[in-house]
Amino acid sequence: DAKTTQPNSMESNEEEPVHLPCNHSTISGTDYIHWYRQLPSQGPEYVIHGLTSNVNNRMASLAIAEDRKSSTLILHRATLRDAAVYYCILRDSNYQLIWGAGTKLIIKP
Amino acid sequence: KAGVTQTPRYLIKTRGQQVTLSCSPISGHRSVSWYQQTPGQGLQFLFEYFSETQRNKGNFPGRFSGRQFSNSRSEMNVSTLELGDSALYLCASSFVGLQLTDTQYFGPGTRLTVL
Numbered sequence: 001d002a003k004t005t006q007p008n009s010m011e012s013n014e015e016e017p018v019h020l021p022c023n024h025s026t027i028s029g030t031d032y033i034h035w036y037r038q039l040p041s042q043g044p045e046y047v048i049h050g051l052t053s054n055v056n057n058r059m060a061s062l063a064i065a066e067d068r069k070s071s072t073l074i075l076h077r078a079t080l081r082d083a084a085v086y087y088c089i090l091r092d093s094n095y096q097l098i099w100g101a102g103t104k105l106i107i108k109p
Numbered sequence: 110k111a112g113v114t115q116t117p118r119y120l121i122k123t124r125g126q127q128v129t130l131s132c133s134p135i136s137g138h139r140s141v142s143w144y145q146q147t148p149g150q151g152l153q154f155l156f157e158y159f160s161e162t163q164r165n166k167g168n169f170p171g172r173f174s175g176r177q178f179s180n181s182r183s184e185m186n187v188s189t190l191e192l193g194d195s196a197l198y199l200c201a202s203s204f205v206g207l208q209l210t211d212t213q214y215f216g217p218g219t220r221l222t223v224l
Contacts, residue, residue: 032210043113043199043215044152087152096165097213099144099152 004088012078020073020103022088026067030085032091035062035073037084038102040073045088083107111136114201121222127188130219134181134202140164141183142213143175155198158183159205170203187221195223221223 003021013016024033033045048062049072050054055062058064061074085102092098114133122128142165143155154167158177175185181202187194190196197220201213 029193036213043201043218044213045215046212049210055182091211095130096154096157096167101151 001046003098004100006086006100006103008090008101009106010027011106011108014080014107015036015068016103018075018076018082020088020105021070022072023070024088024090025069027090028046033062033064033068033071034089034091034097035060036087036089037082038087039081039084047086049091065073070075078105078107080109113200114213115198115200115216115219117219118217119220119222121224122190123224124190124192124197126189126190127186128221129184129186130184130198130200131219132183132216134183134187134200135214136175138202138213138214139181140203140205141177141181142201142203143183143185144173144199145169146199146218148197152199155185190223192223193220196221 007105015094019069032049034049036044037047038044048057048060050062063072085104087099087102089099116131121207133147140159142157144152146152156163156170157165161177172188197218199215200220201215203211203213
């Protein structure tokens with residue numbers, strides 16, 4: 001199973017951009033990169049996904065390295081409500097989401 | 110559109126008992142997946158159902174089982190409960206499931222405590 005590596009935790013100041021890194025050196029050509037986040041006491045929620053090109057949506061941007069061995073989730077202006085555990089996940093050819101430990105994002109007011 | 114609902118939200122059982130958890134997916138979604146989340150192991154995939162058939166299964170013992178009904182609602186059952194089964198059980202629904210771009214929508218989970 002393809003795996004991802006993320007820092008255990010990161011801190012950021014409110015209203016500043018946040019860059020959450022993810023390494024996936026064993027990614028295969030057809031694996032999609034998905035990001036989900038889990039707010040306290042809630043189920044995970046979808047953030048964004050991509051294959052090769054950078055992606056943007058209303059929640060975040062996803063920057064994917066040219067060799068696809070790493071990616072970065074960008075929150076352009078973090079708020080206190082963005083404090084959560086962020087999961088970088090690969091969706092493999094078995095269509096399963098292989099979850100890692102995630103990064104706990106702490107937002108300081 | 111209503112989100113994924115799970116019942117009950119909290120459950121306390123004793124070792125050896127069995128438990129049934131219920132999940133109602135988003136209307137129109139036909140794929141339902143179940144996950145177990147614990148502090149030590151994180152999120153682990155249990156199984157996935159589509160059109161009343163189990164399509165994928167994770168690495169869990171046979172005490173964990175599930176089913177899906179014709180209206181896409183799903184139940185999971187855990188028999189002969191062990192202390193280690195204490196966890197948050199999450200249900201996720203998606204439109205068809207077997208697409209690499211498919212988005213999963215999660216419910217709030219059922220917190221199971223085994224005493």
